[in-house]
Amino acid sequence: xxxxxxxxxxxxxxxxxxxxxxxxxxxxxxxxxxxxxxxxxxxxxxxxxxxxxxxxxxxxxxxxxxxxxxxxxxxxxxxxxxxxxxxxxxxxxxxxxxxxxxxxxxxxxxxxxxxxxxxxxxxxxxxxxxxxxxxxxxxxxxxxxxxxxxxxxxxxxxxxxxxxxxxxxxxxxxxxxxxxxxxxxxxxxxxxxxxxxxxxxxxxxxxxxxxxxxxxxxxxxxxxxxxxxxxxxxxxxxxxxxxxxxxxxxxxxxxxxxxxxxxxxxxxxxxxxxxxxxxxxxxxxxxxxxxxxxxxxxxxxxxxxxxxxxxxxxxxxxx
Amino acid sequence: xxxxxxxxxxxxxxxxxxxxxxxxxxxxxxxxxxxxxxxxxxxxxxxxxxxxxxxxxxxxxxxxxxxxxxxxxxxxxxxxxxxxxxxxxxxxxxxxxxxxxxxxxxxxxxxxxxxxxxxxxxxxxxxxxxxxxxxxxxxxxxxxxxxxxxxxxxxxxxxxxxxxxxxxxxxxxxxxxxxxxxxxxxxxxxxxxxxxxxxxxxxxxxxxxxxxxxxxxxxxxxxxxxxxxxxxxxxxxxxxxxxxxxxxxxxxxxxxxxxxxxxxxxxxxxxxxxxxxxxxxxxxxxxxxxxxxxxxxxxxxxxxxxxxxxxxxxxxxxxxxxxxxxxxxxxxxxxxxxxxxxxxxxxxxxxxxxxxxxxxxxxxxxxxxxxxxxxxxxxxxxxxxxxxxxxxxxxxxxxxxxxxxxxxxxxxxxxxxxxxxxxxxxxxxxxxxxxxxxxxxxxxxxxxxxxxxxxxxxxxxxxxxxxxxxxxxxxxxxxxxxxxxxxxxxxxxxxxxxxxxxxxxxxxxxxxxxxxxxxxxxxxxxxxxxxxxxxxxxxxxxxxxxxxxxxx
Numbered sequence: 112x113x114x115x116x117x118x119x120x121x122x123x124x125x126x127x128x129x130x131x132x133x134x135x136x137x138x139x140x141x142x143x144x145x146x147x148x149x150x151x152x153x154x155x156x157x158x159x160x161x162x163x164x165x166x167x168x169x170x171x172x173x174x175x176x177x178x179x180x181x182x183x184x185x186x187x188x189x190x191x192x193x194x195x196x197x198x199x200x201x202x203x204x205x206x207x208x209x210x211x212x213x214x215x216x217x218x219x220x221x222x223x224x225x226x227x228x229x230x231x232x233x234x235x236x237x238x239x240x241x242x243x244x245x246x247x248x249x250x251x252x253x254x255x256x257x258x259x260x261x262x263x264x265x266x267x268x269x270x271x272x273x274x275x276x277x278x279x280x281x282x283x284x285x286x287x288x289x290x291x292x293x294x295x296x297x298x299x300x301x302x303x304x305x306x307x308x309x310x311x312x313x314x315x316x317x318x319x320x321x322x323x324x325x326x327x328x329x330x331x332x333x334x335x336x337x338x339x340x341x342x343x344x345x346x347x348x349x350x351x352x353x354x355x356x357x358x359x360x361x362x363x364x365x366x367x368x369x370x371x372x373x374x375x376x377x378x379x380x381x382x383x384x385x386x387x388x389x390x391x392x393x394x395x396x397x398x399x400x401x402x403x404x405x406x407x408x409x410x411x412x413x414x415x416x417x418x419x420x421x422x423x424x425x426x427x428x429x430x
Numbered sequence: 431x432x433x434x435x436x437x438x439x440x441x442x443x444x445x446x447x448x449x450x451x452x453x454x455x456x457x458x459x460x461x462x463x464x465x466x467x468x469x470x471x472x473x474x475x476x477x478x479x480x481x482x483x484x485x486x487x488x489x490x491x492x493x494x495x496x497x498x499x500x501x502x503x504x505x506x507x508x509x510x511x512x513x514x515x516x517x518x519x520x521x522x523x524x525x526x527x528x529x530x531x532x533x534x535x536x537x538x539x540x541x542x543x544x545x546x547x548x549x550x551x552x553x554x555x556x557x558x559x560x561x562x563x564x565x566x567x568x569x570x571x572x573x574x575x576x577x578x579x580x581x582x583x584x585x586x587x588x589x590x591x592x593x594x595x596x597x598x599x600x601x602x603x604x605x606x607x608x609x610x611x612x613x614x615x616x617x618x619x620x621x622x623x624x625x626x627x628x629x630x631x632x633x634x635x636x637x638x639x640x641x642x643x644x645x646x647x648x649x650x651x652x653x654x655x656x657x658x659x660x661x662x663x664x665x666x667x668x669x670x671x672x673x674x675x676x677x678x679x680x681x682x683x684x685x686x687x688x689x690x691x692x693x694x695x696x697x698x699x700x701x702x703x704x705x706x707x708x709x710x711x712x713x714x715x716x717x718x719x720x721x722x723x724x725x726x727x728x729x730x731x732x733x734x735x736x737x738x739x740x741x742x743x744x745x746x747x748x749x750x751x752x753x754x755x756x757x758x759x760x761x762x763x764x765x766x767x768x769x770x771x772x773x774x775x776x777x778x779x780x781x782x783x784x785x786x787x788x789x790x791x792x793x794x795x796x797x798x799x800x801x802x803x804x805x806x807x808x809x810x811x812x813x814x815x816x817x818x819x820x821x822x823x824x825x826x827x828x829x830x831x832x833x834x835x836x837x838x839x840x841x842x843x844x845x846x847x848x849x850x851x852x853x854x855x856x857x858x859x860x861x862x863x864x865x866x867x868x869x870x871x872x873x874x875x876x877x878x879x880x881x882x883x884x885x886x887x888x889x890x891x892x893x894x895x896x897x898x899x900x901x902x903x904x905x906x907x908x909x910x911x912x913x914x915x916x917x918x919x920x921x922x923x924x925x926x927x928x929x930x931x932x933x934x935x936x937x938x939x940x941x942x943x944x945x946x947x948x949x950x951x952x953x954x955x956x957x958x959x960x961x962x963x964x965x966x967x968x969x970x971x972x973x974x975x976x977x978x979x980x981x982x
Contacts, residue, residue, distance in 0.1 A: 325530040332485055332525075333545035333596050334518030337510065343544070344533045351535075423580045424534060 114426070117419070118353040125412045132404040136397050137181050142172070190401070191394035193387070201400035203383060208402065209285045209359025211379035214371065215364040217299045219357075224308030227353070229307065230314025231346065235337075237319060245311065252307035257367055261301040268297060279377035298375045302367050306360075311354055317349035324348070351422050361407045434603040434636040435521070436483060438497035440506075442479050453479045453492075455660045463603060463732040466630065466637040468668070470644065470653035472683070472886040473857075476660040481608045481640045485523055495776050501603050505531045519549040522597040524626075526609035528589035530579040538592045539565070539577025564595040568625060576581040586749075587618035594625065601633055606641045615748035615913065619972065620957040623650050639770075642886065644687045645959030648672055648966040656680045668963045686887040688916035690958050691944070692845045694967070708737030709776070710875045710907045711760045711793075716769035718755055718931075731767065737875065742901065742908040744939060746915060748954070752931040757879050757911045762790055772819040774874060789822040794868030794906070798880035800860035804852035811848035814838065814867045821871055836847030841896055857887035862896060869900065879911040890946040894921060915958050919943050927951050952976070 148164045156164075165171045169180060174232070190200035230285060233242045240374075252260070280300045288295065295334040321327065330340045358429040365381070372381035380399060387395035419425045432757055442454040454476040461467045469477045481500055482488050486505045497503040501520040502765075505513065522545075525531045533541060543557035544563055552560070560575070565573035568591040590610065599607055607626065627650060630637050639651060647654055647668065654671040656664040656679065664677040675681045688739035718730040730752045737743045737760075747753045758764040759771055762778050771778040772827040773789050781789050797803040804813050814834045818825055825833075835845050841862040861881060868876055874916055878897070882890035894917065901908060912918050918925055919939055927950070935948050946952045956973040960966050 299481075325527055325532040326523060328487060329523075329531045329593065329596065330533070330541075330544070332487060332517050332523040334514050334516070334548040335544060336514050339544075341546075344536065347535050348533065361942070422535060424582045430531060 114235065114419075117249070117426075118416070121415060125408050128408050129405055132401065133182060133185060134178070135201060136401050136404075138179050139400075140181075140393065140397055141177075151262060152189060166183050180228065185401075190398040193395045194366035194392045195387075195390045196392070196395070200394050203303060204380065204398055204402055205281065205335065207378065207380045207383045210288055211365070211368050211372070213285055213288055213377060214279075214295075214298055217295070218302030218367070219360075221299060221302035221363060223310060223357075225303070226307045226310035227314050227350075230311040230316075231318050231341065231349070233311065233315045234318035235324060235341065249308040249311055252304050253298070253312075255304075257301060257305060257370045258374055260304055261297075261371060264297055264301055265374070277375070279372075279375035281376075283378075292350060298371050298377055301374070302364070302371050305367065306364075309360075310353060310356070313353050314349060317352050318345055321348045323347045347421065351418055354414055354418050359407075361410035365406070366402045373380060431440055431464055433457075433460040434463050434501055435638060436497070436499045437480070437484065438499075440480065440483060440494065440496040440498060442476070442483055442488065442495075443493050444489075445493070445576070445593055446957070452849060453660055457496075457657075457660075457662055459655055459662065459665070461604065461636040461638050464630065464634040465653065466651045468639045468641060468654045469649040469656060469657060470640060470641060470647055470683075471657035472598060472888065474656040474659075476545075477640045477657045478527075478608050480657070481523070481606050481638060484606050485517055485521055487517075487523070488878070495527060501810065502664055514548070518545045518596075518602070519600045520602055521540050521604035521606065522600075522602045524590070524593050524597050524605065524607040524610045528586050528593055528613060531593050532589060533580055535638050536667065537578050537580060538584070538978065542577075542592065542596050542599060545596045549600045560599070561595070565732070567598075568592070568595045569621075570595075579911060585618075587614055587622065590614060590618075590622055591625065594622070594629070598629055598633075598635075600770075604636050604638065605630065606638045606640070607676075609642070610645060611640070612643065614961075616915075616957040617748065617953060619646070620771055620959070624961075624974075626650070634649070638705075643959070644684065644961030645966070648961045648963040649959040651963075656683070660862065666878055670963055684961065686891045687961050688887075688914070688920050689962075690916040690919055690955070691940075692955070692960065692965075693944075699761065701705055707741065709738050709772070710774055711909065712736045712770075712772045713756065713759060713766075714770040714772075716756070716765055716766040716771060717759075718759060719767050728931055730766070730812070732760070733931070733933055734769075735926050735936065737825060737907045737909050739874070739907055740905050742922045744918035744925040745911045745928065746913065746918050746925060746954075747928035747934075748913065750930070751928040752846045753911050753913075753928045754879055755931075756910060756928065757877050760875075760909060761795060761877055762786070787821065791871050792874045794796045794873035794876045796861070796864045796868050796876065796881040798883050800857050800864060800884060801852070803864055804860060806851065806853055809849055809851055810838075810855070810863050813852065813863060814848075814870055817867060817871050833867075833870060837870045838863075840869065840900060841866045856889075857885050858893055861885060861889075861893050865893070865896065869904070869906075872904065873906055874896075876906050876908045877911075878908060880913065881910075882917065883913065890917070897921075915943060915955060916960075927954070 121160060144277045148161045148170065150161055151202045152164055169177065188201050190204070192198070193200055196203065229245060233245050265277050268275045275297050277293060277296045280288040280294045282288050326344060327340055330344055362373065367385055368379060369381035371377065372379045373385050380402070383395065387399070437457060437459045440454055440457040441452070444451045444453055452538050457480055459467060469480060471477045482502065483494050484505065487492060494506050496506065499517060501504050503512070503516055503520065505516070507823060532538065539558055542561035543554070546552060546557040562577050564575045570576050570588060570591055584592065610626065611622050614622060623646065626637065629635065641647060651668045654666060654668050655662045656671065656677065658679050663900040664675065664680050671680060672684065704916060713733055713735050715732045715734055716730055717732055720727045720729055733752070733756055735743065735756065736938055745753045745756060755764060759766055765779070774792055774861055776789055778789060811834050814837060815830050818830050818833060821822055834848060838845060838848060843859060843862050843866065847855065847859065852863065855863065882893050885893060897908070898921070910918065922939050924937065925939040925942050927934040927942070929950050932949050935942065936947065943955060946955060953976070956969065960969065976981070
């Protein structure tokens with residue numbers, strides 16, 4: 112299929128999914144206990160006050176009309192106003208999102224750059240002591256809750272060894288965050304740990320599968336050495352399923368950020384989401400949900416596009 | 431003459447979870463330069479293990495003993511580095527499955543160049559040029575352009591040519607070919623065998639040809655070694671072994687091979703009289719299209735065929751000819767875009783719900799893959815009983831058990847197997863379970879799609895016998911889809927030859943296959959190798975003359 116046509120179609124699909132997400136978020140907004148009015152006016156509001164508020168805000172109009180209104184607001188970047196922080200949700204997210212992206216993207220890069228070689232190495236040394244040791248560690252890391260792992264890291268590296276500070280960089284801008292790289296180490300490592308565990312397993316499985324493929328035998332029969340086979344053929348073939356997994360890993364990364372930001376007092380989206388949940392600040396919560404959903408859709412879109420670049424068969428419509 | 435491959439008293443044992451399994455015992459053989467030795471046998475005989483051992487390519491859980499020497503190098507005791515120097519240069523290999531033998535993500539030119547550069551100190555550019563030259567040598571059209579293609583962009587036959595190009599890249603003294611044409615259509619098989627023969631003759635390469643196909647042996651080999659349960663039971667010149675076998679097993683094996691009768695006398699095949707019964711299934715001008723838009727595939731175009739009560743119709747053709755699709759239309763699994771399908775006189779396209787189910791209850795089906803077509807989580811009895819559960823809802827459990835036992839007996843399977851899982855059975859037994867399941871509702875039509883293609887010849891023979899006998903006893907009609915003309919000739923009263931989604935020709939089997947009316951059928955028949963080296967040599971000459979005559 113023509114690449115341009117493919118991109119257009121795939122992006123159109125993504126837009127449709129995002130539209131469905133907005134319907135769900137809108138629905139959730141209106142399923143709130145007492146509706147948005149109760150949330151904004153507080154528990155003490157009289158029914159008269161609520162009726163008046165609803166009329167002023169257009170909340171007594173039919174739902175589809177309200178949805179269109181909501182959608183128009185969204186397109187103008189208006190996600191509503193926080194109940195507790197008295198600030199536009201969009202502005203809050205605009206401040207916090209870059210910092211969360213720094214944390215999650217760094218975690219993902221470091222996590223993957225450890226996980227991929229580790230998984231390959233394990234596959235080559237399958238059922239040897241090294242494989243068993245890493246497998247055990249992976250399962251421990253994967254099954255340990257992120258907050259517990261974070262606490263252990265904090266305890267060891269800030270209290271016992273005193274190598275790193277226990278707080279993440281506190282600056283408001285990305286520049287300020289990067290100005291204090293030492294303080295970034297523990298949050299990033301905590302975020303990357305489960306990723307290393309999960310993706311080294313995927314990579315190990317994919318590599319093992321590919322090592323038993325016929326084409327490996329063909330390469331070997333042509334006199335290629337194990338190293339060359341591994342790096343020229345098996346690596347690329349094993350990477351494609353891992354890339355596909357990565358697209359669906361975006362929400363997991365955000366979930367991790369929620370805990371890590373709370374643990375290291377890092378004022379990103381996760382912390383925003385957490386405190387909004389504590390104070391029933393629904394506009395903020397739903398704004399975050401919308402952003403994370405969009406990120407997930409974009410993540411799988413990017414994964415699909417990368418896969419198309421790596422694997423010519425996808426383009427040929429064969430896989 | 432000097433031997434390029436010498437195997438002395440080779441033994442190979444696989445260590446598995448259930449203990450050590452000896453796969454090859456005391457095998458000794460030689461391949462001289464320029465000579466082709468065919469290693470034949472049924473599945474599990476150890477022939478592929480010998481082939482892999484020749485290049486030191488045995489899997490990790492295998493232990494080899496004895497001596498394997500390739501061009502003077504001892505392979506059994508060699509380390510990986512030494513083996514890597516040998517493979518692709520002194521000896522190389524062509525594998526069975528061209529679909530998976532190439533790295534799907536690497537361009538074919540690059541894969542060939544890799545083999546060149548593994549053994550010779552040439553620049554990338556020189557290696558790429560050499561890859562193009564090799565592609566030209568193995569008969570790939572437009573090699574410059576094709577070199578940058580990915581494997582999925584090539585047909586099966588072209589992929590096998592690429593694998594061969596890789597194998598001959600460094601002019602090896604020994605070529606090991608493990609079922610090199612088994613996954614290919616007969617006409618492509620003939621081309622690949624011609625290619626291998628020419629390459630071997632040109633460069634004096636010795637060939638170890640592993641195959642189960644006696645026709646291929648007759649066509650290609652100088653000498654034959656027959657393997658049974660890990661041992662060589664008979665060795666000799668191809669004429670000796672195929673025409674005057676001495677070992678009892680070789681005789682049995684050869685007797686089980688269906689032979690395509692090419693002269694009027696017909697060796698043993700039964701010519702059945704034409705049946706004038708009522709049609710059980712009828713396809714009228716059926717067209718089927720898969721997909722939409724410009725990418726749509728025309729699978730069938732105005733196909734008409736009829737199967738009458740009690741008769742067997744063979745549906746033959748190469749892969750992609752639409753024969754399986756036609757069978758699926760008859761089964762109601764594929765809805766035609768246009769045309770009519772009637773089953774037992776009723777219009778299948780109009781039948782809905784209960785009426786449709788009742789119609790389809792009259793059709794039994796046996797598919798090619800005996801492993802995939804039975805649910806591994808069900809016991810044999812459950813597999814066979816499933817149609818009863820669907821179509822005879824009122825039937826009690828005891829009655830159902832009784833019926834299952836009855837059909838298992840019909841297909842000559844012992845009752846005790848009913849409780850086992852399909853995995854515990856052999857391929858032939860599984861296929862008979864499929865047959866039992868197909869017959870449990872006493873169908874008026876049996877649709878068999880390549881029912882014996884995955885089986886060894888001796889097993890194929892029993893399964894075909896069972897079908898024939900039951901047909902005589904129960905009187906069902908049969909639509910028999912097969913790529914194997916010899917089997918169809920033996921089995922079907924009428925034959926329909928398909929090509930590119932159309933019916934090429936049809937008629938009584940004997941007259942159609944002996945005196946084909948179309949050029950295509952003639953070529954198809956000419957491409958089938960028959961297991962008689964003397965006759966086959968004649969046929970090959972005539973086929974090549976036909977090929978050039980037709981300007982192919």
